[in-house]
Amino acid sequence: MSNSEQVSSPLLRVQELRTWFHTFGGLVKAVDGVSFDLAPGEIMGLVGESGGGKSMIGFSIMGLIDPPGRIEGGRIEFDGRNLVSLSEDEMRGIRGKEIAMIFQDPMTALNPLYTIGNQIEETLALHTALSARERRAKAIEMLHRVGIPQPEQRLNHYPHQFSGGMRQRVVIAIAMIAKPRLLIADEPTTALDVTIQAQLLRLMRQQVVESGTSMILITHDLAAVSQMADTIVVLYCGRIVEKGPAEAIIARPRHPYTRGLIDSIPHETAETDGPKPRLSQIPGNVPDIRRLPPGCAFAPRCRFATEICRTTDPVLAEQPAGRSSHPHAVACHHPLAVSP
Amino acid sequence: MAAPHPLSSAPVPSRLQRFFASEFFHNYRRNLSAVLGSLIVLGFLFMVTIGPFLVSQNPYDVAQLDLMAAFKPPAWLAGGSSEFWLGTDGQGRDVLASIVYGSRISLIIGLVAMGGACLLGTTLGLIAGFYGGRLDAIIMRIADIQLSFPSVLTALFLMSAFGTGLDKVLIALISVGWVVYARTVRGSTLRETQKEYVQAARVSGLPNRKIILRHVLPNVLTPLIVVATIQVGTFVLIEASLSFLGVGVPVTQPSLGLLIKNGFDVLFSGLWWVSIFPGLFIMLLVFGINLLGDFLRDELNPRLK
Numbered sequence: 001m002s003n004s005e006q007v008s009s010p011l012l013r014v015q016e017l018r019t020w021f022h023t024f025g026g027l028v029k030a031v032d033g034v035s036f037d038l039a040p041g042e043i044m045g046l047v048g049e050s051g052g053g054k055s056m057i058g059f060s061i062m063g064l065i066d067p068p069g070r071i072e073g074g075r076i077e078f079d080g081r082n083l084v085s086l087s088e089d090e091m092r093g094i095r096g097k098e099i100a101m102i103f104q105d106p107m108t109a110l111n112p113l114y115t116i117g118n119q120i121e122e123t124l125a126l127h128t129a130l131s132a133r134e135r136r137a138k139a140i141e142m143l144h145r146v147g148i149p150q151p152e153q154r155l156n157h158y159p160h161q162f163s164g165g166m167r168q169r170v171v172i173a174i175a176m177i178a179k180p181r182l183l184i185a186d187e188p189t190t191a192l193d194v195t196i197q198a199q200l201l202r203l204m205r206q207q208v209v210e211s212g213t214s215m216i217l218i219t220h221d222l223a224a225v226s227q228m229a230d231t232i233v234v235l236y237c238g239r240i241v242e243k244g245p246a247e248a249i250i251a252r253p254r255h256p257y258t259r260g261l262i263d264s265i266p267h268e269t270a271e272t273d274g275p276k277p278r279l280s281q282i283p284g285n286v287p288d289i290r291r292l293p294p295g296c297a298f299a300p301r302c303r304f305a306t307e308i309c310r311t312t313d314p315v316l317a318e319q320p321a322g323r324s325s326h327p328h329a330v331a332c333h334h335p336l337a338v339s340p
Numbered sequence: 341m342a343a344p345h346p347l348s349s350a351p352v353p354s355r356l357q358r359f360f361a362s363e364f365f366h367n368y369r370r371n372l373s374a375v376l377g378s379l380i381v382l383g384f385l386f387m388v389t390i391g392p393f394l395v396s397q398n399p400y401d402v403a404q405l406d407l408m409a410a411f412k413p414p415a416w417l418a419g420g421s422s423e424f425w426l427g428t429d430g431q432g433r434d435v436l437a438s439i440v441y442g443s444r445i446s447l448i449i450g451l452v453a454m455g456g457a458c459l460l461g462t463t464l465g466l467i468a469g470f471y472g473g474r475l476d477a478i479i480m481r482i483a484d485i486q487l488s489f490p491s492v493l494t495a496l497f498l499m500s501a502f503g504t505g506l507d508k509v510l511i512a513l514i515s516v517g518w519v520v521y522a523r524t525v526r527g528s529t530l531r532e533t534q535k536e537y538v539q540a541a542r543v544s545g546l547p548n549r550k551i552i553l554r555h556v557l558p559n560v561l562t563p564l565i566v567v568a569t570i571q572v573g574t575f576v577l578i579e580a581s582l583s584f585l586g587v588g589v590p591v592t593q594p595s596l597g598l599l600i601k602n603g604f605d606v607l608f609s610g611l612w613w614v615s616i617f618p619g620l621f622i623m624l625l626v627f628g629i630n631l632l633g634d635f636l637r638d639e640l641n642p643r644l645k
Binding site for chain 1: 473
């Protein structure tokens, strides 16, 4: 990442992506003018509340937006090719092979009727010319790598014979088996026990680092992202409100929304006799995305909002404080001061 | 040595052993009506496969008929002959032999029509549920319209348009029967496609056709087993009604329904056996199928567990 050559030629470049849903209730701008770059091997955290359009960015990259949704504009350049203009056949060659995706719920992510070996090998059978024997060997190796004991026997087991955490390991194995260059993980640990979450995040990080895969980690869990990601993109109502290097965002958030997310992470405080401080929260709810207020979408919930926030859209602008190769940008009329 | 790991324990039992040890088999054995139903159905299958070799005559080979033996009562009544257990009809046909041959026609029609309806309905249901949109609307509206007519009426209408014949009966039954499958399958398909393994199959680059056949279809089959079983019984009844009304199978290939019709003219002259026995066999067959279907419904419905 410090390598300047990699930064100059990103693996994935999303430019002004607009994915809109024409629903009966009105136009939903789930993704509205989102741009970001992802370098090879980079891990990016995509953070926001539910309904913020996070998952739709992942599905847009995959080319799996179903009607009434549509990619209205923008480019998704992957390795120099604009994915938006590819045909369904061409996209099918990219899905699973070049770009893999992991979902939230390990309970339904595997087909209950096939052995996990069968499901791991399916992707290989689709995208490679390996023989059945070679596929099996690869599947065993992959299960071993994701930390499943006795992979030779486990290969013949069905999903119900695995625990939730083990299933998610299998799901990771399936995603990584074809050595994709980009892994999109959509809330990969949300459905798991807290104790297992950290384990699996570490496993995923190790897997992508070892194979040089880039990763987009979609989550609402800023704590998880802060341990995993190189860069963070914060979304609110389909727009980027802040993006930049992970350390900078966590340590010096500039957008009130990011600040609110960080402040609502519970911290371990020293055991004292006195009452513990109340966990702070962001007041209000995510507004109805079909009827966004004019100006900054966060203004109604923001305690720094002034008249200009309610009338004029803030522009995502780079902040001078950024020292690393990744600029720290924020879309706010009143960015928070950098506390010393 | 360490204790053997639970995963690498004893030899794997065979499929048959596993079936006999399963909860399904356990419940089956304790369910009297299930055992009775399956025995009836097995009895019928036995009868239609090797029955023709056991009965004394082929009722549709004119050379074997003896008009002198017409309208003989069943063997246990005065005037009955031990040669014809259930008596004979107006042409000297053995009623029992007619029933054996007729059951064969009835059961073949029931099974083949069920298979055809299942294939057609499942295909349309999968397409409607998976692709949705306009295709879904068209298929399901046709199904709705069709369901608003009684199935016997629709079949009767189709038969009077096509004319009689075994193949026409099959077409009529299939066009009446596919609707149930389409609706059931569409519902389950909608539910299954929400699950992440279908999404996962999409993101792994599997083409839609393969996703449907490999991932959706096997997961929507279970409720179909119940529908299919019950439907064989329904089809046997509909076919019997059609044949009784004279628009079903031709006289050269009489089903149980046609046998009833043949005896109906003489029913009130005291020659009851020509009609009543085929009727009892239809009743027995449908009864057995329904008992079996009820058991399967209770067993395969996860909500009743």
